[in-house]
Amino acid sequence: MKLSVIGTGYLGATHAAAMAEIGHDVVGIDVDPAKVASLNAGVVPFHEPGLPELLTAMLGTGRLRFTTDLAQAADCEVHFLCVGTPQRKGELAADLTYVDAAVTGLLPHLAVGSLVAGKSTVPVGTAARLAALVEARGADLAWNPEFLREGKAVADTLHPDRIVLGVTSERAEKVLRDVYAPMVAEGSPVVVTDLPTAELVKVSANSFLATKISFINAISEVCEVVGADVTMVAEAIGHDVRIGHAFLGAGLGFGGGCLPKDIRAFMARAGELGADQALTFLKEVDAINVRRRARTVDLAREMCGGSLAGMRVGVLGAAFKPDSDDIRDSPALDVALGVQQAGAAVRVYDPHAMANARTAFPTLAYADSAVEACRDADVVLHLTEWREFREMDPAALGEVVRQRNVVDARNALDRERWTAEGWTHRALGRRSI
Numbered sequence: 294m295k296l297s298v299i300g301t302g303y304l305g306a307t308h309a310a311a312m313a314e315i316g317h318d319v320v321g322i323d324v325d326p327a328k329v330a331s332l333n334a335g336v337v338p339f340h341e342p343g344l345p346e347l348l349t350a351m352l353g354t355g356r357l358r359f360t361t362d363l364a365q366a367a368d369c370e371v372h373f374l375c376v377g378t379p380q381r382k383g384e385l386a387a388d389l390t391y392v393d394a395a396v397t398g399l400l401p402h403l404a405v406g407s408l409v410a411g412k413s414t415v416p417v418g419t420a421a422r423l424a425a426l427v428e429a430r431g432a433d434l435a436w437n438p439e440f441l442r443e444g445k446a447v448a449d450t451l452h453p454d455r456i457v458l459g460v461t462s463e464r465a466e467k468v469l470r471d472v473y474a475p476m477v478a479e480g481s482p483v484v485v486t487d488l489p490t491a492e493l494v495k496v497s498a499n500s501f502l503a504t505k506i507s508f509i510n511a512i513s514e515v516c517e518v519v520g521a522d523v524t525m526v527a528e529a530i531g532h533d534v535r536i537g538h539a540f541l542g543a544g545l546g547f548g549g550g551c552l553p554k555d556i557r558a559f560m561a562r563a564g565e566l567g568a569d570q571a572l573t574f575l576k577e578v579d580a581i582n583v584r585r586r587a588r589t590v591d592l593a594r595e596m597c598g599g600s601l602a603g604m605r606v607g608v609l610g611a612a613f614k615p616d617s618d619d620i621r622d623s624p625a626l627d628v629a630l631g632v633q634q635a636g637a638a639v640r641v642y643d644p645h646a647m648a649n650a651r652t653a654f655p656t657l658a659y660a661d662s663a664v665e666a667c668r669d670a671d672v673v674l675h676l677t678e679w680r681e682f683r684e685m686d687p688a689a690l691g692e693v694v695r696q697r698n699v700v701d702a703r704n705a706l707d708r709e710r711w712t713a714e715g716w717t718h719r720a721l722g723r724r725s726i
């Protein structure tokens with residue numbers, strides 16, 4: 294089938310390459326000419342394991358190309374909307390400017406009988422509003438939310454754990470089942486529903502994930518008061534299959550371009566709909582999450598004898614999670630800024646997010662390696678659990694620091710190994726050994 298993918302960022306570039314991989318003829322369209330040129334040259338403009346190889350292979354087949362020209366979508370049967378829906382400045386609500394611009398721009402090129410399939414995460418009610426515009430052109434609109442995780446985007450797209458089809462006609466359902474035929478054949482469950490339910494599935498899933506993380510981080514706060522160990526609590530409760538181990542990783546909490554803005558936009562939308570009371574717990578989920586960042590700064594301060602003024606702090610990690618260069622709402626960079634504001638000299642290192650971090654936070658100092666970030670440090674902060682950091686040799690790092698103090702804000706370092714090398718190890722939700 295001929296498909297267009299409108300918006301080729303983290304979601305759209307992956308979706309476009311994956312659709313070509315399963316045999317479709319795909320044109321990716323973005324308003325950013327630099328991004329389009331880069332993708333056409335086989336260079337993914339962000340870090341996503343496996344995507345460069347897939348992109349190169351798909352460009353080679355001739356089934357995938359990128360352009361800034363929406364007119365090139367005119368002969369496509371399906372148009373996937375993958376543009377951003379960031380948080381509005383100074384508000385909780387989502388900014389729908391890009392979605393509206395993409396649909397308005399597409400309307401003159403829409404063939405009668407074609408299908409617009411929204412993948413962006415939107416406030417409930419958006420799809421019905423857009424459907425009226427699309428239907429007036431003789432086309433159809435569906436909502437097909439996306440659940441991929443950054444760092445695992447290729448596998449998640451090619452082997453989704455479910456496919457959600459919000460549709461208003463049997464024809465739209467059939468077209469999307471044809472698009473995803475290999476995934477359906479492989480056994481991915483397909484949930485067919487109406488437009489608002491499909492929109493709600495997406496924000497409900499992210500709200501649940503955020504709630505699970507903040508739940509264990511709330512327990513972490515209590516563990517800190519009583520001297521208990523949150524990692525053991527998580528392990529023990531996770532053995533109950535009704536609870537499960539996933540997303541009980543206590544630590545610095547969630548960031549990124551999805552969970553934080555999605556729970557805020559959900560609260561804002563519920564407020565607009567007069568259902569704000571239903572989601573007041575998400576305010577607490579957000580507050581618990583943000584408190585973990587302040588607690589990490591406090592731990593660093595405690596390790597430096599009560600004040601960070603004049604101290605040197607080595608920061609390991611800038612991305613919001615490992616295997617991504619995404620720094621949107623990154624807890625690591627928030628902590629780095631907090632420590633700097635408290636008077637410390639901070640040096641940050643991340644294996645893949647340095648360029649993004651430097652652009653967004655030019656006032657922070659950066660180092661070219663983990664060792665250089667930690668040279669002469671009074672405390673090392675482990676904030677993003679990249680494999681490179683988890684496998685670091687604490688003995689070698691101990692040679693370059695001023696004091697062997699480490700805060701493991703992701704509960705991911707082998708603390709027995711670090712303490713055996715003379716490090717004072719502190720972690721969120723665990724007493725020291």
Ligand SMILES: NC(=O)c1ccc[n+]([C@@H]2O[C@H](COP(=O)([O-])OP(=O)(O)OC[C@H]3O[C@@H](n4cnc5c(N)ncnc54)[C@H](O)[C@@H]3O)[C@@H](O)[C@H]2O)c1
Pocket residue numbers: 299300301302303304305322323324325328375376377378391394395398412413414415439440441442443550551
């Ligand atoms: N990143 C993820 O892991 C992920 C996963 C699931 C869902 N989502 C949702 O997908 C959407 C996109 O997220 P993202 O992380 O890929 O964002 P992104 O910022 O990386 O990409 C958005 C892209 O859209 C382009 N764009 C903006 N206006 C456009 C227009 N009018 N026409 C064409 N292109 C336009 C931008 O230039 C950019 O390249 C959001 O709604 C997000 O919540 C993201």
Ligand SMILES: O=c1ccn([C@@H]2O[C@H](COP(=O)(O)OP(=O)(O)O[C@H]3O[C@H](CO)[C@@H](O)[C@H](O)[C@H]3O)[C@@H](O)[C@H]2O)c(=O)[nH]1
Pocket residue numbers: 414439440441442443444499502506539540541542543544545546547548549550551552613614
């Ligand atoms: O036990 C855990 C698991 C995750 N995190 C943090 O939570 C954030 C989000 O992690 P993750 O969900 O793995 O990354 P995303 O790529 O943001 O993916 C989420 O957001 C996407 C965009 O909506 C959805 O498609 C995915 O299903 C959803 O998992 C990161 O900061 C993690 O460090 C924790 O603190 N503890």
